[in-house]
Amino acid sequence: MEQLPAVRARAVTKSFGDVVALDDIDLEVTQGQIHGLVGPNGAGKTTLLGLLLGLSGVDSGRLEVLGTLVGRALEAPDGVAGFVDGPALYPSLTPRQNLAALAALRGHDARTAGIDDVLAEVGLTGVADDRTRGFSLGMRQRLGLAAALLFKPRLLVLDEPTNGLDPAGKKHVHGVLNRLTADGTAVVLSSHNMDDLETLCSDVTILVTGRVVFTGPLSKLATDNRELDYRLLTSDPQAARRVADEARGVRVVDGGGIRQNAELLVVRALVPALDDLVVRLVEEGVALRELTPVVSPLEAAFLALTEQQEAGR
Template sequence: MRRSPAVRGRGIRKSFGDVVALDGVDLDVASGQVHGLVGPNGAGKTTLLGLLLGLAVADSGRLEILGTTVGRTLAVPDGVSGFVDGPGLYPSLTARQNLSALAALRGHETGQAARVGEALEQVGLTDVADDRLRGFSLGMRQRLGLAAALLTEPRLLVLDEPANGLDPAGKHHVHRVITGLAAAGTAVVLSSHRMDDLAALCSEVTLLATGRVVFSGPVGKLAAESGELDYRVRTSDPAEAHRVALETPGLQVKSDRDPAERPDTDVLVVRGPVPVLDDLVVRLVRADVAVRELAPVVSPLEAAFLAMTGQTDEENK
């Protein structure tokens, strides 16, 4: 099934003085798609999200949102909602008052109370609806920001780091809301530094570096471009595992010292293609060494991110 595009950007360029924030960016987001924006700090993510919300206009290029060409600031069509740089709510008001005031501002007078109550319930804040925001944690504010965006029943939802500060329960709420909206046909564009969130939520990602797109496409394709990964191997006998790994053809042992000399760790780090890793497991079992864990040190998505943005995992750590 092909869906109509919610966002279609071509050759978008945006500068702030001498600083080029976006340099010929193309972006396609289909309705019903959760699209991740990822990139290092200063890559242009926030600028791009700002363009989608209408907070700024591109210096050149073409940006269509929900079928409308956006040519000036604050002129994005109805149906676009979201936030950048925090949810922007008022600490002197309660959660319910914040949403009610926003609903009234947007002209949603009829059924306002029900709409607000529903939005609060969706993000799991019903219990604290009448508490003032000044006592809210960062994660609660993030969820309320999402609730505020939901009031307009968006067709394009733009979120900047929506999982920032969320506890596992809050994260669950936010993920459920986002996937529910996407299932109902809403396009969601979200930026995040958390690769696990992007992997869990997004069907496609766009990777930005210094204002340019270095990758755009399905998450799986990005992961596949990550090349050989470092794997963490946890066993019942680290010293024997280290010896077996050294004897396994085609496998690089990244741990610099024998585990026998380092009783504080039972982890071995190795790198090699998947068949060689299979061979390692077989050899360990034959040597009566139990394999308790075999997992990438960083996720494939993160590895691809680091590789494509020219950052090393060591730097990132």
């Protein structure tokens, strides 16, 4: 039996007075998927997350969340959890007390709510009895994630969940999200951190001024017909430059910096031309030590789509 999408939006519109925050948007999020939400400030991301969490209702269109039709009522279906604009916490309470209070508000017994389990899952066991007033931004984000996990959501809605986290904390949160999706939970993740989105997401939606300008697999966006700049580090910089100059569809746009006794070139090419360049370098006996985009494919596509949309206004 085919599973229903965790989220299905069709022609959804939402306005606040004269301001149209979401304009006729379509969106579909599959169960067991991390779906990224990207857009400049004011694009409508927070409004969309608020709709999914039941913080506001749609003005027009159709929004289904976990198979339930969501209308104007300010209530999320069972199985939805998350936070927008950072988690709301009681600063005078400890993480354990915060979660106990939240469990009580939802009619759960704090003794059986699994509080210690979710604190351990997000790496806060060691500070479970410290007051949250002195917590860093990253620790508050982790506690917000623990609060969302407390009720075993089937749809998790997160706004900048790795904001303020150090690399170890970010890796920890990534692991939590990947384990959730492996168990079938859908995650909608809004972030300005392109590295996070490229690491975690299978699909992404780009919003600009309340409209969807792209939605679909990240791989389709990243391999779109668009030239990118790549850092090229080899064992023989002179030979690499010669091969790049001779390769069709490849331009050397910059060469600078000495790293590992080799010149770091910057070349511009489409993916097929770049693939051909790698083959040619190998045939010439030039060792390839690094080949990375100067700007990530997602960021490059985001900038291009945003500029196109704003130019057409």
